[in-house]
Amino acid sequence: MQVFCQIVDSGSMAQAARVLGLAPATVTGALARIEKRLGARLLDRTTRRIAVTEAGRLWYKHAKRIIEQSHEAEDAVRRLASEPRGELRVTLPLGVALTFVYPHLDEFTARFPRISLDLQVSDRIVDLVANGFDLALRAGRPGDSAFSARCLSTYRRVTCASPGYLASHGAPRHPTELARHQCLIYRHEPHSSSWQYQVDGTTMAIPVDGAFSSNESHALIAWAKAGKGITRQPDWLVEQDLLSGGLIRLLEEYDEIGASEQPGIYAVFPKPRNHPRKVEAFVKFFSQKIASASHQ
Template identity: 40%
Template structure:
């Protein structure tokens, strides 16, 4: 930092035309100002100023150094002003990672209202069911659903993510409605590839005991939205989040079954790297999601 201070004092001396005037501007003594300039010349190994009792003259080397130094100091001032401006209001670009189905169904519809609230902030949302590395891949934050492993990331819970077993009314009319988790073995199951145990579903009964059942997976996909389309067309039953099928259950296009048994329930989180000074754009988006996603969320069927 001494080097930068020396340069700043040197530029001030040249701009003010004397050591005395520069000292008055900087609130320093003339001897201290002279010391800064002398130290700078010693470090550079070059004379920057020719000093006389009446005036100062830049040497040829000094003029070249002054011009570049003055531009550099102005760049630093502008950079500091930009940081202050960005810290005051959410601006710039927010890079966001989200699971595919949640991003399409619930984040994309919210973005117009968010950007209307913060018109100087743009959003780059990447939809991917894999867990991205926020730091290495340059994301500001990510939406994660499920149990979070220990990490250096900061997590804010946005709401619950409940799962239900469901299928189309037409499918159940043909194959019957399962009355217990064990009866699922008699049905065509659709499974999500990235589930922790896609071929075993776990339920909590009214008696407080857990029951884990093996299911007959007839169709496995890596997209919850694709599974939903197969469900709507009578392909079978699945265990899926209510944020994917809640609207369909409310509209009667799908039917939830085994409601006397509690299926998987996890949480929805916004996660972001731990930072001493959190960017206003991250704060603004996380707070906005907190307002939009209630507990229970609007997509819950009853």
Template identity: 40%
Template structure:
């Protein structure tokens, strides 16, 4: 007898509370259902069910076997579903969210290429610097840069973004240019919540990474707001290169501490579950991983 079919008959008998329930579900005779169950018990060498004229009950071995059968049958169903999806053209909507500056400068051209490859997929994109609630707001995917809060979400690393330390020429003219990370304590520093640990920046000094305590008049979760504040001379900003380099290119900001590497921040894709991931979502994540395999920003490492 087919073992998987026998397991399915066993589970249906337990769920339905009788052999008759399994017989009706599978279109089998009562005798054939009994044959499936006897075959399982004989092959396992244990008693799975206790049968009376009025009641069906699981033995201890049967209860354990029932739970394992549920998982095995679910895995088989998932495998069949995935196999069928591979034959289907990926189509339909995907909702994703990403940081504003990263989305506008780096993500947009990548998604255009993705849609050209998979024209039946429709992307619904929200660019925001806040941490959206994937389940509550109906997002399939979120891109995050920097520290990840503790959550039940699945995270896959896609790549990294270089970090830069910058200030406006006017600020440096008034307050001087720091020559060493330790001198930042005497400066007005603008830092990003959710990207770095509040009040802490890091640099490589003499071959070792050191953490520098900083303080200043502005804390924000918005890269754009911090960048604009730095351009207006409010202080020194430490943030992802992709957000700061356009202002550097225009001369609105000047890199400082260029001789001290700040490493990179990880870029992650966050989603709800590996178990029930659709083919189109898996394709998108794999595509993003391939395109962001090199660090984003100037002086990529």
């Protein structure tokens, strides 16, 4: 069909051969096979010109439309393969949502209008497969080996308390002194009753306890600012409070060090599988936002 239509469009078989990058004999042979199969003469040929027969004009009309539809079908499939689209279900903790995701949702939806987002915000760790999630954003360290994880950015945990609490109870000078302080416990983590510090080049797990605990960081930060105790939080969650003086950083010289020891923000996926473009689009977009915010 393409050969025949190009002959008609070009006005000669020689020109059609040049346009298609084929040998003239190939074009001549293709036309002969078409006419033989159809049982009709499509072109009247002389040494000087070609003339399209009535059968040729009819076949050209239908062939041209079929070729155009074929190109449209190919373009549609390419767009489907290249353009992220579809419903995307993501579970993520409140702190990550407030700090890194919510401020950029308008930009994301404008860039990827065919992605329909379903964000489930909770600090509870859920089974991605059982609950039908495409991915999770999680803060900390990857744990469940049943899923694959990609680190988007590392961070440090910061030990801090309000000026009021420190005025009443004093500031711990060494991690072991935390035993005599009210510590605000984050119950989301499996080892919530101890905090890790680097002491003399060794990672030490320091037991902590207190009257207040929660599975959500913002509650702990609010208690810390109210003078209820000492909290240990990701640096990106308490950055503004540290800058404003609402919280004071403690035990900084004992903080976790070394990239292998540092917690991070992770994209977590069911495995093994190839991630759809909608998942890759989300992860790439927000990994850039998270990395940019983390290094400011």
